Amino acid sequence: MSNTFPSSLDLPNQDSAVTGGQIFETDIKKLIESLNWAHANTGTGSLYCGTFRLETFQTIKTTPSGDTLRIRIPTISSHHVSLKVLVAYAGKGTLDVDIDNGGSTVTHNITLATSGSATNVIFSEFNINSVSLGPNGYLTLNVGLTAVTSVSPAFTSLRVNSLLFYWAPLTSPLPTTQAQLGSDYFTPLAPARYDADMALPSFLGHTIIDNINTLRKRPRVYYNFCGLGEIFNDFDPSTAQYLRSYSFAGLSVNSPSSTKSHDYIFQGAQDFDDKLQVHLYVENYTSNFDIKVCGHTLTITQNGWSNFEIDLPLSPDDYADSLGLPSYVFGPSSSLGLNRDSSISSAIITSLAIWGP
Amino acid sequence: MGALMTLVKSYQPSISKNTVKTGVPVSAGILNQMMAGTSMISKVKVLNRTHTSILYNYIGIGGSVARADLIPLTFTSSTDPFYIMVPTSPEASHLALIIRYYNTVITPSSIPTADISVEAYVIDPSFTQIDVGFNFESGGQIQVDGSGNYAFSTTDAYTGADTFEPPSGGYTTQTTPRPIYIPSAHRGKSIVIKIESSEVAFVGFDVLELLVS
Numbered sequence: 001m002s003n004t005f006p007s008s009l010d011l012p013n014q015d016s017a018v019t020g021g022q023i024f025e026t027d028i029k030k031l032i033e034s035l036n037w038a039h040a041n042t043g044t045g046s047l048y049c050g051t052f053r054l055e056t057f058q059t060i061k062t063t064p065s066g067d068t069l070r071i072r073i074p075t076i077s078s079h080h081v082s083l084k085v086l087v088a089y090a091g092k093g094t095l096d097v098d099i100d101n102g103g104s105t106v107t108h109n110i111t112l113a114t115s116g117s118a119t120n121v122i123f124s125e126f127n128i129n130s131v132s133l134g135p136n137g138y139l140t141l142n143v144g145l146t147a148v149t150s151v152s153p154a155f156t157s158l159r160v161n162s163l164l165f166y167w168a169p170l171t172s173p174l175p176t177t178q179a180q181l182g183s184d185y186f187t188p189l190a191p192a193r194y195d196a197d198m199a200l201p202s203f204l205g206h207t208i209i210d211n212i213n214t215l216r217k218r219p220r221v222y223y224n225f226c227g228l229g230e231i232f233n234d235f236d237p238s239t240a241q242y243l244r245s246y247s248f249a250g251l252s253v254n255s256p257s258s259t260k261s262h263d264y265i266f267q268g269a270q271d272f273d274d275k276l277q278v279h280l281y282v283e284n285y286t287s288n289f290d291i292k293v294c295g296h297t298l299t300i301t302q303n304g305w306s307n308f309e310i311d312l313p314l315s316p317d318d319y320a321d322s323l324g325l326p327s328y329v330f331g332p333s334s335s336l337g338l339n340r341d342s343s344i345s346s347a348i349i350t351s352l353a354i355w356g357p
Numbered sequence: 358m359g360a361l362m363t364l365v366k367s368y369q370p371s372i373s374k375n376t377v378k379t380g381v382p383v384s385a386g387i388l389n390q391m392m393a394g395t396s397m398i399s400k401v402k403v404l405n406r407t408h409t410s411i412l413y414n415y416i417g418i419g420g421s422v423a424r425a426d427l428i429p430l431t432f433t434s435s436t437d438p439f440y441i442m443v444p445t446s447p448e449a450s451h452l453a454l455i456i457r458y459y460n461t462v463i464t465p466s467s468i469p470t471a472d473i474s475v476e477a478y479v480i481d482p483s484f485t486q487i488d489v490g491f492n493f494e495s496g497g498q499i500q501v502d503g504s505g506n507y508a509f510s511t512t513d514a515y516t517g518a519d520t521f522e523p524p525s526g527g528y529t530t531q532t533t534p535r536p537i538y539i540p541s542a543h544r545g546k547s548i549v550i551k552i553e554s555s556e557v558a559f560v561g562f563d564v565l566e567l568l569v570s
Contacts, residue, residue, distance in 0.1 A: 007447070008447070009399055009400070009447065009448055011392075011395070011396050011399060011400065012392045012395070012396075013392075014389050014392035014393055014396065017385045017386075017388040017389040017392060018385050018389075019384075019385045019386070020385070021385060023383065023385075023388060027388075027392070031391060031392055031395055034395045034396070034399045035395050035398075035399075037399055038395065038398045038399040038402075038403060041399075041403050041446055041447060042398060042399075042402055042403050044405075044444060044446070045404075045405030045406060045407070045444055045446070046405060046406065046407035046408075046443060046444060049407050049408065049409040049441065049442065049443070050409060050410070050412065051409045051410070051411050051412070051439055051440070051441060051562075052411075052412050053411065053412065053413045053414060053437075054414070054437055055414040056412050056413060056414045057412065084444070084547075086442045086444075086480075086547055088440045088442065088549070119436055119437040121437075121440065122484075123440070123442070123480040123484060123549060124480075125480065125481070125547060161437075161439075161440055162409075162439075162440045162441065162442050164407075164442040164443070164444070164547070166444045169447075169545070200383055201379075202377050202378050202379045202381075205374070205376075205377025205383070205387070205391075206374050206377055208391050208395075209372045209374055209377065209391070212369075212372070212391065212394040212395060212398065213371070215398045215402070216368055216394070216398060216402070218402075220402075220406075222406075223408060224408070225410050227412070228412050233414070245414050246414060246415045247412045247413060247414055247415060248410075248412050248413070248415075257511055258410070258457070258511060258560040258561065259410045259560070259561060260561075261406075261408035261561075261563055262406075262408070262455055262563045262565065263406045263408070263563075263565070264404065264406065264565070266366065266367060266368055266397070266401060266402060267366060267367035267368065268367040268368030268369070268370075269368055271368070271370070272368065272371075319455065319515070319518075322515075322517060322518045323453065323518045323565065323567070323568075324518065324567075324568055325366060325401070325404075325568055327565070
């Protein structure tokens with residue numbers, strides 16, 4: 001009696017559940033299989049996706065670049081512990097991913113190796129398995145690069161064109177244990193146990209209700225931006241100096257228009273008093289300042305990571321009618337408090353992540 | 358799904374556990390609500406989306422490291438295209454794109470050559486094209502001018518969200534803008550979207566899985 005689900009979704013026919021009618025065992029079985037399927041797949045979309053032009057997220061040094069990208073991602077269940085990393089890259093070296101769960105940090109060095117020029121990009125997908133999720137419901141990923149070959153004699157660097165993180169969907173059968181996220185649980189069920197004409201236990205009804213509630217609250221990432229920290233992409237032999245990639249380091253005055261994202265929030269979410277989780281990283285903080293995210297004013301009071309909880313947006317964006325689902329704009333919604341320096345000497349938000357149900 | 362079923366797009370109201378108790382007859386309405394809640398999550402909430410912002414190297418334009426809107430004059434050449442990588446859910450068959458671009462035309466004679474080209478690939482088991490893609494063309498789906506006044510102004514190019522069945526064997530030449538089609542054999546895989554352009558450059562992309570009933 002394993003907790004299976006089919007590879008193709010096969011939903012129960014809700015038109016069959018009518019007063020006075022027979023409850024068919026096939027519908028109960030499909031209901032359970034569909035919930036198992038949803039547990040396996042819901043929330044496994046993009047956690048962070050970054051795209052970089054030539055000589056941007058690129059290193060020539062054989063020492064680690066350090067925390068060049070700081071990324072916050074939500075965990076989605078205690079069953080989802082395999083993190084997928086998809087990289088478009090050129091050159092040789094390692095993608096260095098530190099995963100901080102709030103209690104411990106584990107470093108993963110993913111080997112990248114190809115030949116040819118920095119524009120000869122290839123694609124590779126990697127798994128970071130058995131990720132320790134910690135108690136917080138989120139992880140911090142600090143990502144950098146290390147090149148294999150240094151300046152002399154070969155002039156070799158490692159360049160990343162695009163980078164994607166997402167949780168690997170589960171495969172059938174599901175584990176026999178309960179999955180947990182915070183105080184919510186998902187209990188996998190065995191469809192074969194309900195594939196016969198037998199009494200429906202109240203336990204089954206309670207578990208289905210809990211499972212639906214847990215999946216409804218499962219987080220999806222709506223916006224995830226991070227600027228580029230210090231990294232050196234070139235070497236000047238005349239001065240024997242490494243040359244830095246100069247890129248967008250953090251949110252600036254035009255970020256509300258240039259970084260905004262569009263995503264669905266489904267109808268009914270407001271009825272549950274659902275919230276958006278906002279995580280941001282600040283550098284050069286000297287005194288409190290306000291910013292606006294999704295229309296809400298947030299007060300920054302410290303350097304480093306800060307977390308906020310805000311209400312859902314109320315006004316759908318211009319694409320909702322076309323998409324046929326309520327879609328919204330996410331990201332900074334005003335230039336208030338955003339950096340306007342050319343030298344980032346004042347406070348700057350280098351990472352901003354938003355997720356919610 | 359049965360032919361008469363309605364796709365449930367909204368989160369369903371909470372179900373009280375008092376409705377499911379030992380010795381109490383199971384109400385068809387409660388079972389119906391459980392099915393609707395499950396259908397909504399499995400068919401609608403599962404839809405993925407991906408957003409990416411583009412980071413450029415700004416060396417040579419003042420060494421500024423903070424401003425997203427100090428945008429390079431160069432457009433995306435075919436020698437170094439953009440690649441957006443997106444995970445897809447098993448039910449996704451079409452992907453809509455919102456492409457946030459800006460004008461890099463500096464002479465009116467270049468206006469007609471402005472375009473954006475989009476193609477789609479999978480990398481598993483090998484790098485294989487799954488959709489020959491489409492073009493946004495100047496004067497049609499994208500709007501540029503020759504003034505050179507492009508800074509601080511971005512515009513969206515949008516594929517629309519009309520789902521469709523491609524011709525047997527798929528398209529063989531690029532079409533006008535439409536959502537990307539994922540053949541059934543590749544649904545649930547990671548998709549690589551290749552984007553090239555002439556005379557326009559980009560600040561960000563949104564990719565949204567579309568609802569298919």
